[in-house]
Amino acid sequence: MPTPVRLRFPPSPEPALPRDRQLLLTAASKALGIPENEIAELRIQKVSFDGRPRARRWEVRAEVYRSGEEVPGGPATEPPRLGTAAPSAPHVVVVGSGPAGLYCAFDLLASGLRVTVLERGGDVHARRIPLARIHRGLGVDPDSNYCFGEGGAGTYSDGKLYTRSGDKNAVRRVLELLVAHGADPSILSSWRPHVGSNKLPKVIQSLRGTLIAAGAEVRFHTRVEELLVELDAGGGRRVIGVQVRDLAHPEQECSRVASDAVVFATGHSARDSLELAIRAGARAEAKGFAMGVRIEHPQSWVDQQQYNGLRSEHDLPAAFYELTTQVDGRGVYSFCMCPGGWIVPATTHVDRVVVNGMSLSRRDSPFASSGLVVQIEPRDWCGKRAIANGLHELCGGAPGDPAEDPLFGVRVQEALETRCAKAGGGRSRLPVQNVAAFVRGEGTGSLHETSYHSGSTPTELHELLPTGIAERLRQALIDFESKMPGYVGEHAQLFAPESRTSSPVRLARDAEHLHVLDLEGRPLHGLYPCGEGAGYAGGIVSAALDGRRVAERLCARLAGVPSS
Numbered sequence: 001m002p003t004p005v006r007l008r009f010p011p012s013p014e015p016a017l018p019r020d021r022q023l024l025l026t027a028a029s030k031a032l033g034i035p036e037n038e039i040a041e042l043r044i045q046k047v048s049f050d051g052r053p054r055a056r057r058w059e060v061r062a063e064v065y066r067s068g069e070e071v072p073g074g075p076a077t078e079p080p081r082l083g084t085a086a087p088s089a090p091h092v093v094v095v096g097s098g099p100a101g102l103y104c105a106f107d108l109l110a111s112g113l114r115v116t117v118l119e120r121g122g123d124v125h126a127r128r129i130p131l132a133r134i135h136r137g138l139g140v141d142p143d144s145n146y147c148f149g150e151g152g153a154g155t156y157s158d159g160k161l162y163t164r165s166g167d168k169n170a171v172r173r174v175l176e177l178l179v180a181h182g183a184d185p186s187i188l189s190s191w192r193p194h195v196g197s198n199k200l201p202k203v204i205q206s207l208r209g210t211l212i213a214a215g216a217e218v219r220f221h222t223r224v225e226e227l228l229v230e231l232d233a234g235g236g237r238r239v240i241g242v243q244v245r246d247l248a249h250p251e252q253e254c255s256r257v258a259s260d261a262v263v264f265a266t267g268h269s270a271r272d273s274l275e276l277a278i279r280a281g282a283r284a285e286a287k288g289f290a291m292g293v294r295i296e297h298p299q300s301w302v303d304q305q306q307y308n309g310l311r312s313e314h315d316l317p318a319a320f321y322e323l324t325t326q327v328d329g330r331g332v333y334s335f336c337m338c339p340g341g342w343i344v345p346a347t348t349h350v351d352r353v354v355v356n357g358m359s360l361s362r363r364d365s366p367f368a369s370s371g372l373v374v375q376i377e378p379r380d381w382c383g384k385r386a387i388a389n390g391l392h393e394l395c396g397g398a399p400g401d402p403a404e405d406p407l408f409g410v411r412v413q414e415a416l417e418t419r420c421a422k423a424g425g426g427r428s429r430l431p432v433q434n435v436a437a438f439v440r441g442e443g444t445g446s447l448h449e450t451s452y453h454s455g456s457t458p459t460e461l462h463e464l465l466p467t468g469i470a471e472r473l474r475q476a477l478i479d480f481e482s483k484m485p486g487y488v489g490e491h492a493q494l495f496a497p498e499s500r501t502s503s504p505v506r507l508a509r510d511a512e513h514l515h516v517l518d519l520e521g522r523p524l525h526g527l528y529p530c531g532e533g534a535g536y537a538g539g540i541v542s543a544a545l546d547g548r549r550v551a552e553r554l555c556a557r558l559a560g561v562p563s564s
């Protein structure tokens with residue numbers, strides 16, 4: 001049995017932990033009172049930096065194997081080789097190649113099923129062209145952008161891999177698959193694992209290689225436009241495949257892909273896809289989400305706050321923060337904080353703007369940005385509350401009850417994104433305001449250099465944001481200033497809108513078998529909503545976990561089913 005050991009190190013200009021193995025061995029031998037040459041292996045479990053002013057130190061949790069003890073194999077750093085499915089094996093179509101779709105496809109293949117992955121956007125390389133066009137304000141390709149294309153919204157994301165999921169082993173297995181496809185093994189032990197948008201595309205490309213080697217067909221520029229449904233013998237309804245358009249030849253007729261099951265992992269920005277699931281009979285339910293702005297500070301200011309000037313002297317990573325409060329019964333919190341990163345235009349539509357953040361693995365940009373978002377519950381956009389929150393005015397009406405219009409949350413997102421695009425002045429320009437001016441409610445304030453490349457237009461954001469969001473943000477900022485003095489300083493600015501934090505809709509699914517349910521609660525066999533767009537995940541790791549959950553249930557159902 002390995003001996004657990006907990007080691008602490010002051011910040012130092014030594015090579016960054018955990019790469020300095022000798023330092024770790026010496027410290028472990030001292031902590032356990034055994035000679036260094038008796039340590040056969042030291043396995044790092046967790047590396048973290050305690051940034052609290054009185055602590056400020058590295059902490060390493062490790063397991064030490066002594067000479068003579070059996071040392072288990074480490075995590076694979078090469079892609080696994082899966083067997084190829086028999087031609088008679090059941091066939092599953094996976095719609096969407098985001099983390100949910102890719103992990104689902106991997107597990108289906110590993111269980112011997114045949115898989116076709118259909119993705120509306122381009123592969124990781126082809127995606128770079130539409131991304132560059134969005135940055136230059138030259139328009140948005142509605143099928144290939146920051147959210148759509150190989151790897152989904154995860155590929156050109158920040159690549160932070162934290163999750164609130166309690167199943168540590170399942171999370172580790174998700175990260176191990178990334179390591180096997182080229183991600184840095186340090187993500188397995190880091191307290192804040194992060195890959196970076198410069199490294200993710202290669203990892204995703206390698207994962208695609210593994211899927212194809214196992215016999216998967218992966219088709220890009222292929223948009224699913226309809227689900228094919230038929231009545232089964234018992235009078236129930238069953239999805240038997242999809243109708244697709246080849247976007248490389250959009251003038252051609254759509255074609256059909258038959259399957260024994262369809263995994264629907266289309267992400268939270270594909271409203272057209274949501275509608276086609278509803279047309280096929282899936283029940284959509286309104287769910288809470290969050291919306292607000294993105295705040296940007298100089299990274300040097302965040303470092304000074306969190307490390308008190310120690311960062312460069314002691315080779316510390318770009319500092320981050322997490323802030324949260326409650327205002328008038330709703331949470332307001334920092335979201336997807338990107339130390340040393342960039343603000344990016346993450347819209348999927350011409351005539352709308354959306355902000356998000358990303359960073360490279362080095363996290364070396366001089367800017368720190370974070371979403372600052374307000375929790376919105378379905379009842380907030382209904383009846384009198386919709387009027388009080390300014391959502392009735394934003395959307396030109398509101399339902400009396402969430403069930404009356406399950407997609408109303410999507411309409412709220414779209415209306416704010418359109419309004420902000422108009423205020424920004426087009427060509428990906430964003431409305432911007434100095435944060436101190438926003439809190440004072442006076443003018444647009446002084447504006448500074450920013451990481452956002454596509455331009456911005458000074459705007460009084462409280463006139464743009466619905467009252468319920470603007471006022472809660474203002475009060476939350478006052479609270480955050482008391483927790484982190486200078487947060488509402490003249491050096492910080494706000495960009496709007498951060499509107500795509502999660503899906504405002506959930507597709508109902510059977511709790512045990514995970515197939516979709518219709519309006520009457522009956523199963524629509526063969527259709528499996530999955531990941532963030534279906535309302536079962538929020539972030540890369542939780543989407544991957546949901547993909548695996550769906551694969552597991554689907555494999556159990558399809559075991560022994562003859563192919564279509």
Ligand SMILES: Cc1cc2nc3c(=O)[nH]c(=O)nc-3n(C[C@H](O)[C@H](O)[C@H](O)COP(=O)(O)OP(=O)(O)OC[C@H]3O[C@@H](n4cnc5c(N)ncnc54)[C@H](O)[C@@H]3O)c2cc1C
Pocket residue numbers: 095096097098099100101118119120121143146147148149150151152153154155156157158159160161162222223224225265266267268269270272273336344346356357358530531532533537538539540541543
């Ligand atoms: C800029 C940015 C930064 C982010 N940073 C982080 C981060 O640091 N950490 C984190 O955990 N999360 C981050 N996220 C969020 C994260 O990327 C998502 O939570 C995650 O990708 C959701 O996975 P998914 O598989 O459910 O859906 P998605 O990744 O959205 O994938 C859905 C896929 O389905 C495809 N699709 C949709 N409709 C169709 C159709 N009809 N036919 C064919 N294909 C279709 C889309 O093209 C897309 O590729 C970020 C997102 C963005 C945009």
